[in-house]
Amino acid sequence: MPDFPENAQSTQRVAILLFEGCDLLDSGGPYEVFLTASRLAEREGANRLFEVDMVTIDGKPVTAYGGLGLVPTAPPEALETADLVIVPGAIDLDTTLANADLLAALKKRTEQQDRTVASVCTGAFLLGRVGALDGLDWTTHWEDIDLLATTIPTGAQRGVRWVDNGNIVTGGALSCGIAMSLHLVARMTNLELAEKTAIQLDYEWNNTSLVD
Numbered sequence: 001m002p003d004f005p006e007n008a009q010s011t012q013r014v015a016i017l018l019f020e021g022c023d024l025l026d027s028g029g030p031y032e033v034f035l036t037a038s039r040l041a042e043r044e045g046a047n048r049l050f051e052v053d054m055v056t057i058d059g060k061p062v063t064a065y066g067g068l069g070l071v072p073t074a075p076p077e078a079l080e081t082a083d084l085v086i087v088p089g090a091i092d093l094d095t096t097l098a099n100a101d102l103l104a105a106l107k108k109r110t111e112q113q114d115r116t117v118a119s120v121c122t123g124a125f126l127l128g129r130v131g132a133l134d135g136l137d138w139t140t141h142w143e144d145i146d147l148l149a150t151t152i153p154t155g156a157q158r159g160v161r162w163v164d165n166g167n168i169v170t171g172g173a174l175s176c177g178i179a180m181s182l183h184l185v186a187r188m189t190n191l192e193l194a195e196k197t198a199i200q201l202d203y204e205w206n207n208t209s210l211v212d
Contacts, residue, residue: 011047011048015053015054015079015085019056023174027054030177031054034185036200054070057076057102057105065090084184085115086123089121091122096126106132107131110127114167116166118169118170118181120177133155134152139162139170142172160172160211182203
């Protein structure tokens, strides 16, 4: 059985934040990574390492970009109590960034310095809007880095899949959410489990954020 650090002996809660128009791969990719990692660890005799939930700010179902309905599996309070919250991106950023309730919930969460928030793709725009990226290095979809840099003029990182600032992590485009989540599995448990999870997902990965 793999050797896990003390902080990984108890179940760590992961909440995937859902909202109208969120990107499916941004949310589903990380969900599958943590679900698979926990299953593999249990198969080798460890305790359940991750409890993964989909969460909306009002507890109601939402529709992802493209029309697929998504149903939350935990109440809104999970956004505050989860060890890790994943924030997906959206195609219609103007509508998403105009959602005051969504931004308020996210700002409240990012103010918890002892818990981690990780964005995928244009989810970084939400973190930027609530001030969570101020003074930090960050990344987002390669196509949108210049746009976000107009409001956050410092810290933009190109040619990387993720940027880890400790309690704030940002991921690049779409499938980078999978790569970033594997990195977080390694950080929260160990590299061996992350590598086994990547193999199980048939995903080519190593624990470097640099784009080849």
